[in-house]
Amino acid sequence: QVQLVQSGPEVKKPGASVRVSCKASGFTFSDYYIHWVRQAPGQGLEWMGRINPNTGATHSQQKFEGWVTMTRDTSSSTAYMEVTSLNSDDTVMYFCARGGRVRTSGNFFEYWGQGTLVTVSS
């Protein structure tokens, strides 16, 4: 069965960076986009960006460009998202989600990781 398993919770100081992982199983990793979504406590869902695991090409919301980096390791079927220069506004839950097949349009998110809580505190 399709599974996305994310890395555990993190506590970081302001100005630090964090890398969250998302290990995929139950499907061909290179065939589907992996998306990243964040959710602040008590707030709504916000799409951050996606990666094509086959090529490594990324597409992100403009506000995240320059401080969010998405990568992947096809040998371990794992996607990564790194956020730099963390501040207290970055105390959020990060989710990875599987989108549609690469090179197709219409990426709804049928499968989700369990979420990774990143807390930023001095």
Added chain:
Amino acid sequence: EIVLTQSPGTLSLSPGERATLSCRASQSLPNNYVAWYQQKTGQAPRLLIYGASTRATGISDRISGSGSGTDFALTVSRLEPEDFALYYCQYYGSSPTFGGGTTVEI
């Protein structure tokens, strides 16, 4: 940029009642690329509907989606205890976006 506005913010209903949630887009959405998700506290969202009206695998037929253009709706015909949750609509184009959510509470 497409903006999705969900209403109402909170819907207070009793089990057995019908819930109708609205999602309005700032511009007409091509291909009816609208999905609905349910989220419970401390959990990841769960896909309910895609293509505006197609139920995802394993979703009860009490749940239905409708709409086109700029106006979309999610209906839960007879609320069960497990339906009381937070619901989001999503436009899943090349840059997906979510609505602000509707809470269905008892």
